[in-house]
Amino acid sequence: ILNVEQSPQSLHVQEGDSTNFTCSFPSSNFYALHWYRWETAKSPEALFVMTLNGDEKKKGRISATLNTKEGYSYLYIKGSQPEDSATYLCAFYYNTDKLIFGTGTRLQVFP
Amino acid sequence: EAQVTQNPRYLITVTGKKLTVTCSQNMNHEYMSWYRQDPGLGLRQIYYSMNVEVTDKGDVPEGYKVSRKEKRNFPLILESPSPNQTSLYFCASSYRGPEDSPLHFGNGTRLTVT
Numbered sequence: 001i002l003n004v005e006q007s008p009q010s011l012h013v014q015e016g017d018s019t020n021f022t023c024s025f026p027s028s029n030f031y032a033l034h035w036y037r038w039e040t041a042k043s044p045e046a047l048f049v050m051t052l053n054g055d056e057k058k059k060g061r062i063s064a065t066l067n068t069k070e071g072y073s074y075l076y077i078k079g080s081q082p083e084d085s086a087t088y089l090c091a092f093y094y095n096t097d098k099l100i101f102g103t104g105t106r107l108q109v110f111p
Numbered sequence: 112e113a114q115v116t117q118n119p120r121y122l123i124t125v126t127g128k129k130l131t132v133t134c135s136q137n138m139n140h141e142y143m144s145w146y147r148q149d150p151g152l153g154l155r156q157i158y159y160s161m162n163v164e165v166t167d168k169g170d171v172p173e174g175y176k177v178s179r180k181e182k183r184n185f186p187l188i189l190e191s192p193s194p195n196q197t198s199l200y201f202c203a204s205s206y207r208g209p210e211d212s213p214l215h216f217g218n219g220t221r222l223t224v225t
Contacts, residue, residue, distance in 0.1 A: 046213030101153035
């Protein structure tokens with residue numbers, strides 16, 4: 001069974017801090033890596049879909065990088081704000097049409 | 112408004128009583144999928160569909176059925192629900208498929224089977 005690991009499980013930061021977390025996935029049969037933001041009592045919302053080794057994506061203060069050869073992706077948040085508090089999910093898509101989700105990193109930003 | 116609509120949002124039922132959770136998308140997406148979320152576990156895929164009349168099992172299909180008779184609808188059927196199917200369920204769709212398109216999620220259905 002393929003596994004997607006996210007670390008840390010949870011993170012508490014102060015408003016204004018920059019932070020990053022990791023998604024590790026199998027480096028073989030890679031097709032795509034997804035990042036989602038999931039606020040409490042809502043449904044997950046897509047941040048990025050990354051397909052190429054070396055990909056870098058940016059959306060406002062949030063950015064992501066991808067290394068398919070070593071099997072990891074980093075998500076960065078610059079200058080965290082309380083509204084960034086959410087669980088951040090990554091998901092690995094490989095060659096059997098299945099999207100495998102990690103358990104997420106829960107971020108809390110304190111004012 | 113582009114969206115994925117799931118109904119109902121909350122459902123409490125008894126063991127063995129057949130139920131259907133509906134899912135509809137208005138974005139003309141080809142790919143649709145069902146997930147369940149349980150504490151301590153990631154979203155786990157139940158079934159997915161690449162297009163009309165094409166469905167396939169995900170990682171946890173036991174006890175579930177789906178159909179894709181029209182592009183917009185992808186209902187999840189529990190023929191004989193059991194307590195271990197108590198969970199939070201999400202329907203999702205994407206334009207072509209997860210190889211290059213993000214998933215759009217419905218609002219979720221919280222199911223309790225007693």
